[in-house]
Amino acid sequence: MRFFKNLHNEIDFFFRKNIKLSRKIKENIEQTETSHITEWLQNLINVEKNNIKILDIGAKNWYYVKELYNFFKFNNFEKEIWLDGIEIDAFRVYIDLHTRYDHAMYYSKDLKNCRYIAGDFLKHNEKYDYITWFYPFVTENPLLEWGLPLSTFRPLEMLQHAVASLKPGGIIIIKNQDEKEYIIQENLFQQLNVSYKKEPKCLITMSQNMS
Ligand SMILES: C[S@@+](CC[C@H](N)C(=O)[O-])C[C@H]1O[C@@H](n2cnc3c(N)ncnc32)[C@H](O)[C@@H]1O
Numbered sequence: 001m002r003f004f005k006n007l008h009n010e011i012d013f014f015f016r017k018n019i020k021l022s023r024k025i026k027e028n029i030e031q032t033e034t035s036h037i038t039e040w041l042q043n044l045i046n047v048e049k050n051n052i053k054i055l056d057i058g059a060k061n062w063y064y065v066k067e068l069y070n071f072f073k074f075n076n077f078e079k080e081i082w083l084d085g086i087e088i089d090a091f092r093v094y095i096d097l098h099t100r101y102d103h104a105m106y107y108s109k110d111l112k113n114c115r116y117i118a119g120d121f122l123k124h125n126e127k128y129d130y131i132t133w134f135y136p137f138v139t140e141n142p143l144l145e146w147g148l149p150l151s152t153f154r155p156l157e158m159l160q161h162a163v164a165s166l167k168p169g170g171i172i173i174i175k176n177q178d179e180k181e182y183i184i185q186e187n188l189f190q191q192l193n194v195s196y197k198k199e200p201k202c203l204i205t206m207s208q209n210m211s
Contacts, residue, residue: 002144010149016091020118021099025106029096035064037132038071040175040201045130047074052081052129057121057162058136059085061094061103068132069111082113084126089148090118122154122161131162131172138176138184159188166207174203 054072059065062085072081085108090101104116117124137143138155162172176182185203189196196205 005144006150009144009147010151012147013089013149013152016089016093020091020101021093022091022101023098025098025102029103029106031063031107033063035067037064037067040134041071041132041173044173044199044202044204045171047072048076049129050079053127053167054081054083054130054132055126055128055165056083056085057131057133057158059087059104059116061100062087062107062116063103064134065104065108065111065114065116069108069114072130080113082115083111084115084117084128086117086119086121086124088120088152089146090116092147120152122157124165126165127167127170128165129167129170131165131170133162133172134175135177136174136185138181138188142177155184156188156191159194160192163192163194163205163207166209168207168209170207172205174205175201176203 052072056068065085069081069083072083073079085104087100087104090104091099093099094103101116101118108114108116136155136158137146137153140150140153143153144150166172174185176185182198182203186196186198189205194205196203
């Protein structure tokens with residue numbers, strides 16, 4: 001069963017990745033998904049800094065981009081921030097016949113310096129002050145259920161690349177699904193010999209390179 005599920009996902013993903021359907025959303029769409037970004041992130045980082053560059057890994061349709069953006073803007077209209085979101089499966093089609101990409105463009109359309117990147121994070125080589133990563137896949141089954149093939153399951157490489165994508169003093173904030181996933185996530189940090197801190201709502205790590 002698992003073999004066929006993976007094969008199905010591999011074929012499906014191949015077509016989505018190569019066909020790249022996209023149509024601009026013109027009508028108003030009702031947002032049904034809710035996020036808790038502020039609750040998760042507050043007290044973890046100093047967001048008063050200006051000119052910061054932020055990356056959100058696995059942005060899905062970026063339904064939460066406004067909350068993420070406003071959190072880093074810190075109610076300061078003068079402050080400049082650059083926010084990127086990257087998603088490997090950006091062309092999954094929803095019931096409204098629009099893709100994740102279309103939705104992400106819609107949700108981020110009024111936000112200055114916001115960029116939704118349809119691509120594989122492992123092939124993205126820019127440096128960031130902050131990296132947010134909500135619900136990374138740390139076990140195979142949720143990834144398969146999500147519709148991705150096992151060839152995209154690379155949790156250790158992803159974490160290593162995230163650490164390497166930090167500017168000196170940069171910070172990664174990871175939100176896992178449950179305690180079981182936190183334990184697996186912590187194990188990945190330990191395998192890479194990267195220090196981390198478990199906060200009540202997230203795991204955080206800071207770049208070891210401070211220069
Ligand atoms: C569990 S979902 C979390 C989605 C979103 N962050 C949220 O909070 O609702 C994980 C997301 O990571 C994406 N992803 C997995 N591997 C990726 C990669 N190598 N590069 C970019 N995105 C990836 C998946 O396609 C999926 O949308």
